[in-house]
Amino acid sequence: MGVEIGSKLEGKVTGITKFGAFVELPGGATGLVHISEIADTFVKDIHQFLKVGDVVTVKVLSLREGKIGLSIKKAKEQERPPRSPRERGEGFEDKLNRFLKESEERQSTRKKNTEKRGRHR
Structure with missing residues (x-):
């Protein structure tokens, strides 16, 4: 070889x-x-x-x-799944959709945590 x-x-x-x-x-x-x-x-x-x-x-x-x-x-290294968006072949629209979904999830979690704290005061 x-x-x-x-x-x-x-x-x-x-x-x-x-x-x-x-x-x-x-x-x-x-x-x-x-x-x-x-x-x-x-x-x-x-x-x-x-x-x-x-x-x-x-x-x-x-x-x-x-x-x-x-x-x-x-x-x-074993064959590993792609880590970065570029390695996954992800286009701009895919990245944007993933970002919006993750952002919405984070905001929802923050809102729930804020509401819980507000009730105890």
């Missing part, structure tokens, strides 16, 4: 810096896992998560000018 954007590959950590880890991929190519792509939590010290020689599964994020951008955390 070649190195293509979106592909998941196994590689070996060959070096660690303060900004990320270098991973050797099948075929001899080396890519970088940026510190922000190592784990779902805040990573202050990469050595707490990886060491040279570790075999990791990575997802190829980018291929630019001979540089390969990799992610460990995205390789672990």
Whole structure:
């Protein structure tokens, strides 16, 4: 399997810096896992998560000018439902309708809470 954007590959950590880890991929190519792509939590010290020689599964994020951008955390992610309106393919009318519905629900809840407080005084 070649190195293509979106592909998941196994590689070996060959070096660690303060900004990320270098991973050797099948075929001899080396890519970088940026510190922000190592784990779902805040990573202050990469050595707490990886060491040279570790075999990791990575997802190829980018291929630019001979540089390969990799992610460990995205390789672990399961297929998830779209989170943002743009990911859901939601148009302006859909967004507006959803906003109006949510706004009406919030206003209704506030009104009920205000009425309850008013009766007890």
